[in-house]
Amino acid sequence: MLKHRLIPCVLLKDWQLVKSIQFDSFRTIGHPTATVRVYNARNVDELIVLDIDASLKHEEINTEIISDMADECFMPLTIGGGIEDIDGIYKVLNAGADKISINSKAIENPEFIRQSSRIFGSQCIVCSIDAKKVNGQYRVFNKKKGLMDIDPLMLAKEYEAMGAGEILLTSVDNEGTQKGYDLELLGLFKDKLKIPVIINGGMGKPAHGFDAIKNGADALAAAYIFHFSQYTPAQIKEELHQSNIPVRIDFLQMG
Amino acid sequence: MSDNTIAIIDYSMGNLRSVEKAFQKIGADAVITHDHDIIKRADKIVLPGVGAFKEGMDNLRQLGLIDLLNREVIGKQKFFLGICLGMQLLGSKSYEMEETPGLNWIKGDVVRFSSEKLKVPHVGWNNITITNPNVLFEKIPDQTDFYFVHSYYFESGTQGAATLTNYGIDFVSSVNRDNIFGCQFHPEKSQKFGLEILKNFAKLTT
Numbered sequence: 001m002l003k004h005r006l007i008p009c010v011l012l013k014d015w016q017l018v019k020s021i022q023f024d025s026f027r028t029i030g031h032p033t034a035t036v037r038v039y040n041a042r043n044v045d046e047l048i049v050l051d052i053d054a055s056l057k058h059e060e061i062n063t064e065i066i067s068d069m070a071d072e073c074f075m076p077l078t079i080g081g082g083i084e085d086i087d088g089i090y091k092v093l094n095a096g097a098d099k100i101s102i103n104s105k106a107i108e109n110p111e112f113i114r115q116s117s118r119i120f121g122s123q124c125i126v127c128s129i130d131a132k133k134v135n136g137q138y139r140v141f142n143k144k145k146g147l148m149d150i151d152p153l154m155l156a157k158e159y160e161a162m163g164a165g166e167i168l169l170t171s172v173d174n175e176g177t178q179k180g181y182d183l184e185l186l187g188l189f190k191d192k193l194k195i196p197v198i199i200n201g202g203m204g205k206p207a208h209g210f211d212a213i214k215n216g217a218d219a220l221a222a223a224y225i226f227h228f229s230q231y232t233p234a235q236i237k238e239e240l241h242q243s244n245i246p247v248r249i250d251f252l253q254m255g
Numbered sequence: 256m257s258d259n260t261i262a263i264i265d266y267s268m269g270n271l272r273s274v275e276k277a278f279q280k281i282g283a284d285a286v287i288t289h290d291h292d293i294i295k296r297a298d299k300i301v302l303p304g305v306g307a308f309k310e311g312m313d314n315l316r317q318l319g320l321i322d323l324l325n326r327e328v329i330g331k332q333k334f335f336l337g338i339c340l341g342m343q344l345l346g347s348k349s350y351e352m353e354e355t356p357g358l359n360w361i362k363g364d365v366v367r368f369s370s371e372k373l374k375v376p377h378v379g380w381n382n383i384t385i386t387n388p389n390v391l392f393e394k395i396p397d398q399t400d401f402y403f404v405h406s407y408y409f410e411s412g413t414q415g416a417a418t419l420t421n422y423g424i425d426f427v428s429s430v431n432r433d434n435i436f437g438c439q440f441h442p443e444k445s446q447k448f449g450l451e452i453l454k455n456f457a458k459l460t461t
Contacts, residue, residue, distance in 0.1 A: 248380040
């Protein structure tokens with residue numbers, strides 16, 4: 001049986017790992033390579049690393065740091081932030097990433113998803129959508145353009161049609177709050193897509209993961225809970241397992 | 256006369272560095288190459304790859320690797336491991352985009368998951384059921400989870416099926432025929448037990 005994945009999502013800013021709250025107030029939480037080494041030792045299912053400044057600053061992606069992280073990583077590694085063209089994807093993949101996450105570029109030019117998924121395969125292309133609730137309606141939020149008059153589900157369907165392999169759906173309102181995933185947002189996506197949805201933003205305890213999966217999430221991304229709580233990925237999965245959610249726990253028995 | 260190396264075949268189908276890194280991690284001498292001389296000297300061959308079946312076969316052909324692989328793997332019986340697309344290419348044919356013949360080392364067809372009920376690609380960790388144990392699964396408990404990312408699969412009933420995995424249907428998640436091994440999952444991305452499989456492959460001796 002396919003397992004629900006628990007994916008630490010870490011943010012890179014000025015080559016440091018940081019954590020944000022509602023996309024603001026960044027705190028430095030450590031060195032990227034050391035952090036990846038810890039996650040690898042903890043046998044997490046996957047890792048997402050987003051360079052949050054790259055697309056704002058039009059900076060080249062730091063492939064050296066990606067390569068250092070990939071050397072420590074024997075699980076799938078998704079890298080996002082600042083990918084502007086096909087050549088950028090080549091660089092990130094050659095540095096050792098398995099998938100790339102695209103946000104701003106996809107909003108600007110959805111055709112880019114079609115091009116990149118044709119070249120690299122859908123499995124490689126994760127489309128990231130940030131959503132915010134305004135006046136009772138969910139709208140796409142973009143760091144460059146701010147709030148946009150785009151429905152997140154419509155955008156996700158467009159990405160899917162263009163060949164995206166997965167959707168990383170982040171709730172701007174819940175991000176960093178530990179109050180739980182945005183279940184209302186998730187509810188809008190339930191059974192609407194043929195590709196997996198990774199929900200992100202708000203996990204504060206294992207029960208939040210249970211709620212999200214029951215509301216249609218295929219995978220759980222989280223950050224805050226790993227940095228500022230006592231929970232380890234293994235403990236969260238153990239609790240999900242106790243609640244009959246299929247998760248990968250065989251590594252717990254391997255000693 | 257052969258070097259004690261593993262040739263990781265570079266045929267422009269996806270990222271091969273993670274496979275190389277994984278072999279380095281377990282202390283095996285692996286090199287990414289499409290150089291015929293290096294492949295001839297290597298004592299084992301690994302064919303990784305992600306992407307489309309037809310493009311994979313076309314690329315192998317353009318690099319003159321189909322004949323070479325047939326000589327080295329079928330003729331000289333070198334140990335061979337196909338990973339993901341590299342396993343699918345062992346099959347008789349694939350129906351990805353258009354019907355395309357494969358290397359035909361393993362009798363079986365590669366078909367697409369039905370996306371009516373299932374999310375496709377099949378991505379994430381899924382367990383294997385060992386139906387026909389082979390040396391690669393030494394020290395690997397039955398039902399261990401491995402990392403998968405694929406939209407096409409070998410139908411059950413395929414020759415040499417070693418493990419099955421369920422995703423809507425039971426599909427063949429690894430194969431073995433004599434010196435030829437294949438796994439649909441990514442051992443290089445499956446942490447401890449994945450590295451264990453690569454270790455079991457690296458230590459094979461004739």
